[in-house]
Amino acid sequence: MSIPGLDAWLNTPQGHYVLDWEQAKLDEALADVFGFNALQLGLPERDFLRSNRIPLRLCIGPSGSTQLRCEFTQLPIASQSVDLVVLPHVLEFYPDPHQILRExxxxxxxxxxLFILGFNPFSLWGLRRHLPGRPQGFPWNGQYLSILRLKDWLKLLNFELDRGAFGAYAPPCKSAQWLRRWRFMEPAGDRWWGFAGSVYMIRAIKRVHGMRLILPAWSNRKLGAKALTPIVRKEHMDG
Incomplete structure (x- = not known):
């Protein structure tokens, strides 16, 4: 299943503006994540794993130039076998985001x-979706998820929200010229209204509760008297 309007939007000034910010953030964040297997789910048009040094890096998804075709809700991957997963705009544009997170x-x-990229509903871009004459297709046709809602979902799955960042504070202008004119909002937004960026990146860590070690019953038995019988050593001396 492809996302309606995605291909056309990727080549627009808006697409370059948003994805360039996301790529820069992930390049920085993924450089120090280590392991053996890394997955990017969806959006194969961008290599979000390019800065990571994990040996096996794959992009998988139901469509596009992915290296493995599959549904996000039924991943053909062994349990507890992946060190890093990147979800670029998957949860708000595909059905059953809860099942995707469970997988x-x-x-x-x-x-x-786990790294998640998403559109912020509490931003100028999120507001644009509710105004008259709303554009059709990507990215306006998604179900934007707030950080608070994602945090609740992740907590239920034993994920700990580690860190996050908002960015791309410019209004959703269509022309590259106007987007450049609004660049001054980037440092101002980070300082004064960080929650209002059009997109966000969050990092979560899968936590596993400590397990109690149950020892075998025989380890608690007291040793019998025979087991403690000393060994008598005989010494021979020359007379």
């Missing part, structure tokens, strides 16, 4: 890292 939790190892 991600299943395949991640304990302490595995």
């Amino acid at each position: 991600v939790e299943r395949i991640l190892i304990p302490e595995g890292r």
Whole structure:
């Protein structure tokens, strides 16, 4: 299943503006994530794993130039076998985001890292979706998820929200010229209204509660008297 309007939007000034910010943030964040297996779910048009040094890096999804075709709700990946998962605009544009997160939790190892990219409903871009004459297609046709809602979902799956960032504070202008004119809002937004960025990146860590070690019953038995019988050593001396 492809996202309506995605291909056309990727080549627009808006698409470059948003994805460039996301790529820069992930390049920085993923450089120090280590392991053996990393997955990017969806959006194969961008290599969000490019800065990561994990040996096996795959982009998977139901359509596009992915390296493995599959549904996000039924990942053909072994449980607890992946160290890193990146979800670029998957949860707000595909059905059953809860099941997608459950599958991600299943395949991640304990302490595995999850990075989520999403559109912020409490932003100028989120507001644009509710105004008259709303554009059709991507990115206006998604079900934007707030950070608070994502935090609740992740907590239920034993994820701990580690850190996050908002960005792309400019209004959803269509032309590259106007987007450049609004660049001054980037440092101002980070300082004064960080929650209002059009997109966000959050990192979560899969936590596993400590297990109690149950020892075998025989380890608690007292040793019998015979087991403690000393060994008598005989010494021979020359007369």
